[in-house]
Amino acid sequence: MDMQFSGEFSVARSKEEVFAMLADPQQFAPLLPGYHSMEMKDARTAKIRARVGIGRIGGLATTELSLVEAQAPHRARYTGRGKLMQGVYRMHTAFDLHDTTDGGARISWQGKAELTGKILSLAGGGIRGYAEKQITRLIASLETALSSAPEPEPAAPGGWLGRALYGLSDVSATEARIEPQVAPTPDLQAQRAAANQRIQALLEAPRAQVKPARREDERLIKGKGLFVDDYSPAGLLHLSVLRAPYAHARIVNIDVSKAQALPGVACTLTGKEIMELTDPFIQIGAGATQQITDYALATDKVIYQGDPVVAVVAESVAIAEDALQLVDVEYEPLEVVLDAEDALTDRVALHEETGTNTIFSGVYEYGDLEQAFADAAHIVKIDRLEFHRFGSTALEPSACVATWDPRGEIDLFANTIMTVPLAFLAPALRVRMDQIRLRTHDIGGSFGNKITNYPYLTLCCLASRKMNGAPVKWIETRTGQMLTGGHGSERIYLDTEVALDRNGVITGLRSKHIDDIGAYPRYEPLGSVIWSQVLPATYKLRNIRIDFNQVVTNKGPSAPNRGYSRLPHIWFMERVVDICGHELGIPADQMRLNNYIGEFPYETPNGCVYDSGDLPAMLAKAKELVGWDAWQKKQAEARGEGRLLGIGIGTTLDSGTNNWGQARYVNPQAPFSGNSTAATVKLDLDGTVVVSLGTFPQGQGHETTAAQVVGKVLGLPPELVQVKTGFDSLNDSHTGQSGTYASQFVVTGLSAAHGAALKLKAELTKLACFGLDAAAEDLEFGVGDMGPQVSVRGTEQALNYWMLANFINSNSASLPDELRDLSLHARHVYMPPFKVPDVEKKIGNLTLTYALQLHICVIEVNPDTFQTKILDYAIVDDCGTVINPMIVEGQVHGAAAHGIGAALLEEIAYDREGNAISGSFTDYAPITINAMPELKCANRQSPSPFTFHGAKGMGEGGGGPLHSVCAALQDALHGQDLIIRHSHNSPMVMFDRFAGGTEKGVTVESR
């Protein structure tokens, strides 16, 4: 590319003076925009260093500038040259001087720049304008210099050789520098220095040796956690995924040749190859669902926007991402199905191999509906309620590093959260499970979502095998996560009918529910039964019929999400109770008291046993916390002023510890029932107590609580109990149902650890009886001068753990025969006392514990903007005996934030073509610190009769705010003849409710 410029200007100086300046490289060069420094090669040639570049990023480029012609005092001409990025530039510039009539000089100038090479493709068409600007600057500084004493130009962006120079000097001579858009003023510099100093001063604060409140904190507060992305073994390759731009399209052709040719690319994977190398993932559902072929990459068609189509493996993420741009995929778009009711018609089937979009369809019916409706004093009908799609979106995306060594062993370092994915992964990869070492370390949150990241784990394994065992890392991008990394399912509730007696006590309920699970079932259709763990929510009605359907649509595949399946159901029940109260004019608190379950344990109509609790007491406590009476008064005032202020109650259940037998409701052949979780406690060679768990903790502090429980059994302070971080299948402390899900660790994980500790204690007792020649009842477990020990009560006699360990590990010859079957490596599998449920009648105890939470929300709606503001918020929780109050309260807060976020801000949304319109955090609007009200929390403890310590799982929280916020909004709408029918109430939804003229959607028949 050649560029030419010319022009002229006059100055009030003589030709001679002007010439003297122009023909002296030492005076001329500093006028160049971006001038940095120079060095004279000879009298006529200067090596100039100037800043070049676009915007804020630039470099110092070296240019050789020679004065090639000097005819005093008429003409001066320079040439310059430099190199960069396989490109070369040359410039010529000439100045011709003329006398003016007033004794000054007129300077006419010409400039020419030639650019060749790669720079052109990089800088593109913008070069010309940029070069012009730089020339203008040069001329302006010449004019200034000639009309006054020359001054070196302060750092200005870019160099004259301008665009000319962008990328045009020698690579080796290039050093990048920050090119601040605005050169820092001395003021700014001083400010920065001062800020730095203040930080330094803070950093110099005296340190202390502090015992962290949790085990995990020890490393996490120091930035020393080991998250998957922190693990980078030598020879690491990186996998990136090309995702479908369409919600539904046939794949006509895939061409990866250009991507493969890009230097630095190791290999690619496409659906065709995946079909050869793997078997489809197993399906949990029955019937047609079994025919679904789900692979790690799309094969013949894509069925949601974001469906992975091609994987590229390269030496760096950047190269892999570049290579994705070079993949050509030809698609033939197909009709999309985005609505659950539409999906039910099978007008378009997503999984053509099955011919239907229905994944599950079944009726859950209990009691005598006919009678209940015949006897009803009021029948309330609600045409439609909607629970929206959102995700708890952990801050750390899904990730793994897979190494499939040529000997056939797979090392999988991942942030998956249960062993179930192993059951998907191993058969798909056609390997035995023992070939996979699955391990986790620190996990940056999951909330259920990471259960379904196994397709990507599969890809990394295959890529590693293809690359002869090189480790392959995949880190999900945030956009990838938002498109596909775990959405909670949507649910709609149609034609709900509620029978009530004269006092507003609900006596019967029937409704049709459709779950929209997105494109692939994966963990589904388990959600088609899991909701029934909380069938009547916290209410005493006995007659219930729910027609439950689950369908696939062209949206991201769903995954279990905090409160999985139960939360949407409890929300529905809460809306029903609240709307009925609203319609019948029964105050919200009275409506609850009329309907709450009274005595615990309580067996629900479908055979679940709610273990313990006192709902009226919780309500009373929550009312006191929030200042119920005061808010009632303020509400009356607000209403008088036309303000929309509402107070809402949400009562919720967190059912924990699944009976996997419920899976048989969706697939009678499912080989699951009960629940089992393992843990091991051993004495290491030196006598250290080492616990390994079958859980995959993600912030719930399992190391801390397990150390507490095991320490208590052995009479040791928790610091003397080591708990292995994360999961490792080599620890052999897992079962097929191990994992961190369904609010169960406190029951399953701790029971397993407790059981293993008891077993170890029994072995230690035997050894100590032998070693100390004492009776078991005289022994005491504790800590002595030589660490953990067993002693004879009331004497000095003791053996410490090292000595006891030594009997088994290094000093066994003296042991009597009857002690030779000890191992000091105790493994316990905890199995709660579940029975297989009655699949025909859908009756059985589906979960072991039920934690309760009661939320009260006070909210105000701005009648002009429909923005909402939470004015007060109270939570009372009851999760039985509390093992670690700090951790429990942390879980309460976290679950509340997710609920408030979902109720008011967060939504995974699609447009009519199935384009995801919440593909980033910015669009999704996860709740920030500003939107979070201050929570007033209190706790009640009703110990569970079913667990060894009376504790109940409580991590999922039951989504209390979705219930309380919706109830508060309903209350704020008092007198508006509208119902809150959506779980998501952004200002837009609220506006639609008010202004959209949608029908009220509720009728009441009273007799």
Next chain:
Amino acid sequence: MPETLPTAAVRVTVNGKPCERQVEPRQLLVEFIREELRLTGTHIGCDTSFCGACTVLLDGAPVKSCTLLAVQADGAELTTVEALEQDGQVHPLQQAFSEQHGLQCGYCTPGMFMSSLALLAEHPEPSPQDIRKALSGNLCRCTGYQNIIKSVQTAATLLRQEG
């Protein structure tokens, strides 16, 4: 091997230590910190400037290091979470977060620390409102923020007592 891309020199002082690396001009500051310097305490949660997990201090000011190029930090002083612990002893800010349970999974925590440090440098006695403002660019998906606010208040108290 990929064809050699041009590289640029970046000289920074990180947690008091001068460092110099030749990097690709397109390298993000967070990649520079994590990959080149192997300081993996700074995390990536969104790479799109929303979550603040990648927050570090650049010349004393909190910046989202996924939103700057490494070359833009040339000449600057950087502070990361690794600056807080010294000789196995923790800074009052770390102590406070642990005591008040201001972290669960710990993924957001390094970013929270850096934003809090910048706040405390300006406001030794921040109000809850000041804290909310200073941390409004830092997402936490675990704690619900309440204990984070408490943690920063506690840190301020500890620092004042010691200062």
